[in-house]
Amino acid sequence: MSLINVRNLTFAYEGSYDNIFENVSFQIDTDWKLGFTGRNGRGKTTFLNLLLGKHEYGGHISANVSFEYFPYPVPNKEDNTLDVVGGIYPDYVHWELMRELSLLDVTEDVLYRPFESLSNGEQTKVLLAALFLKENSFLLIDEPTNHLDLQARKLVSDYLRNKKGFILVSHDRAFLDRCVDHILSINKTNIEIQQGNFSSWMENKQRQDQFEMAENDKLRKDIKRLSEAAARTSHWSDEVEKTKNGTRNGGLRPDKGYIGHKAAKMMKRSKAIENRQQAAAEEKSKLLRNIDGTESLKIGQLAYHKHQLAELDRVSIAYGDRKVCENVSFAIEQGDRIALSGKNGAGKSSLLKLILGEEIEHSGTVRIGSQLRISYVSQDTAHLKGNLADYAREQDIEESLFKAILRKLDFSRTQFEKDMADFSGGQKKKVLIARSLCEKAHLYIWDEPLNFIDVLSRMQIEDLLLTHEPTILFVEHDSEFCRQIATKTIQL
Incomplete structure (x- = not known):
């Protein structure tokens, strides 16, 4: 077991004013089966490319493993599949390769066919098998399920469930649930890691979102109540101040000491209300930062004249x-x-x-x-x-x-x-x-x-x-x- 340490990671593409990552810090255990999720455009593939050293960045990324990316680029797809495997890992042992392929329900004859003649599912399985043969490597698996049919998805997820040491980008909920034990999520304002599969992460997220919305609503009402109390206190203070230089009923002079004391008490109360108002506003500002709005969509359905x-x-x-x-x-x-x-x-x-x-x-x-x-x-x-x-x-x-x-x-x-x-x-x-x-x-x-x-x-x-x-x-x-x-x- 070793750790991948990410400290104060900051990155923006050249010419962009917005950082994709800003002072992000977390640790990954290289034995984890890590599902990677987040909305499109949040930087999942960018982060994988940073691990691969493809871009300059601020902060530090340290690791005692080599990173391998899937899908592995195959420049000459007309080559036999066995030659493609040899290009990925020249020191592979044939029986070990056959063991991996049998787990993925791939027959040996596939190795002696041109790589381009393989189906999408067969290509995915061969590349995964070859990459998992490499020692001391941590796999960055980027959306392997695209174009895989249901049966192939189940086979690949069963295969990954029995492996360790990878980050898996996938948007297929059932696929993630079958083969990961941690979730790395890119949120609106930060990156988080939670133990568990996708369903448990989603349940925790919904619970946290509901709690924050309830807290936000409560604090909003508190701020409104405190604002009204501050306005009343300010009004009373003004009224008391007016009596300082006036006369009481019956022509007696006002007790300026008493009035000053009363005004000071009101000022102190006003300051306390203001502080509570400020604290509530600060607390409120910490909420809702990572809530992803999912507004309802509509469709332009037409009724047809026949059933x-x-x-x-x-x-x-x-x-x-x-x-x-x-x-x-x-x-x-x-x-x-x-x-x-x-x-x-x-x-x-x-x-x-x-x-x-x-x-x-x-x-x-x-x-x-x-x-x-x-x-x-x-x-x-x-x-x-x-x-x-x-x-x-x-x-x-x-x-x-x-x-x-x-x-x-x-x-x-x-x-x-x-x-x-x-x-x-x-x-x-x-x-x-x-x-x-x-x-x-x-x-x-x-x-x-x-x-x-x-x-x-x-x-x-x-x-x-x-x-x-x-x-x-x-x-x-x-x-x-x-x-x-x-x-x-x-x-x-």
């Missing part, structure tokens, strides 16, 4: 000699929230594109309702570039509504001035979802909408779909999201 919107009847799709799905039949009716489930390569995206009207060679029948309006969120975000205002005009959506939705999804106003090409993966995905929410449609088709999106935003989207109940067909590998949202599941 059934679309239907697939015994549909099969093949690419050349490779059949990806066969005899798929289901109907989409108003109010359905349908999860399309299956392994990677099972034809999920192809079926979505077929319903969207794309030219895909198939057999069977696809019936789409006349004048059906569909809003589509694709997996791909690579096309996003330029500013948000131009994008809103190109997509023919209302710019103010579009930006308001992004604000609710934790975009800062400074983000609105940036080129979308510089957004994080999660921020790009939020752009596509916000655009879809602005579009008035009868049917929403979302293909892996949650890739890279932070947990709190996922929960906002869940609330939206459960509150407004739009008709939606989606592909998503986040098991918790599917459990909450889907009214039907089509298993391919």
Whole structure:
């Protein structure tokens, strides 16, 4: 066991006025299985890059381990997988590699195929196995679940549960719960570490947020009451002061000593109220700093004139000699929230594109309702570039509504001035979802909408779909999201 010490870490990107980290200090035990969470754009990948020594920073980071980053860059993907493993760790022992791969349900023949021919899941598993072979290394695992199907996610989480010494960035709640024993969270104003899995961290956060909101409300009422008391005391003091130079009833001169004593008592009381007011204000200022607002979202759902919107009847799709799905039949009716489930390569995206009207060679029948309006969120975000205002005009959506939705999804106003090409993966995905929410449609088709999106935003989207109940067909590998949202599941 050794420690990674972070002391007074301060960092901002060149040309930026805002620090991403400011005087941050904490310790990490290298035996921990550490889940890393925080909203998109808060600096999770940046922190991993600081550990890797990719940027200059203020403060100190010290460690007695070497850091390894996942996903490991593979420059020549046409190489055999065995050569890729050798490039990562030249001193590997073959039987040890096979032991790791068997734990991940990867067969030996994969090693003798070009790396680029492997599925996303197979590539993930091979790279993890190779990296965990390296001695005295602490792994920085950055979002391994993207594009992994449910079965692959379970295998990888079971594998990680039996390892130690890693930081895992993931927004999949069930995945984190299965394989971490500590949570490192980037909050609005600090970084915290808690023992436990994601669910226990979330429960503690909600409890702390509720306590702070109750305390804030109580202190707000106290400050108001003290302000009113201070105003009354000030008024009484003025009235007493006026009697100093006047006469009492009956023409007697006022007792200036008594009046002075009374005024002094009132002044002392006023000062005490002022001090209590100041203390309450200071206490109040310490609250609510890390509460992430999750405002409710809305969707432009249109009612369709028929109960059934679309239907697939015994549909099969093949690419050349490779059949990806066969005899798929289901109907989409108003109010359905349908999860399309299956392994990677099972034809999920192809079926979505077929319903969207794309030219895909198939057999069977696809019936789409006349004048059906569909809003589509694709997996791909690579096309996003330029500013948000131009994008809103190109997509023919209302710019103010579009930006308001992004604000609710934790975009800062400074983000609105940036080129979308510089957004994080999660921020790009939020752009596509916000655009879809602005579009008035009868049917929403979302293909892996949650890739890279932070947990709190996922929960906002869940609330939206459960509150407004739009008709939606989606592909998503986040098991918790599917459990909450889907009214039907089509298993391919």
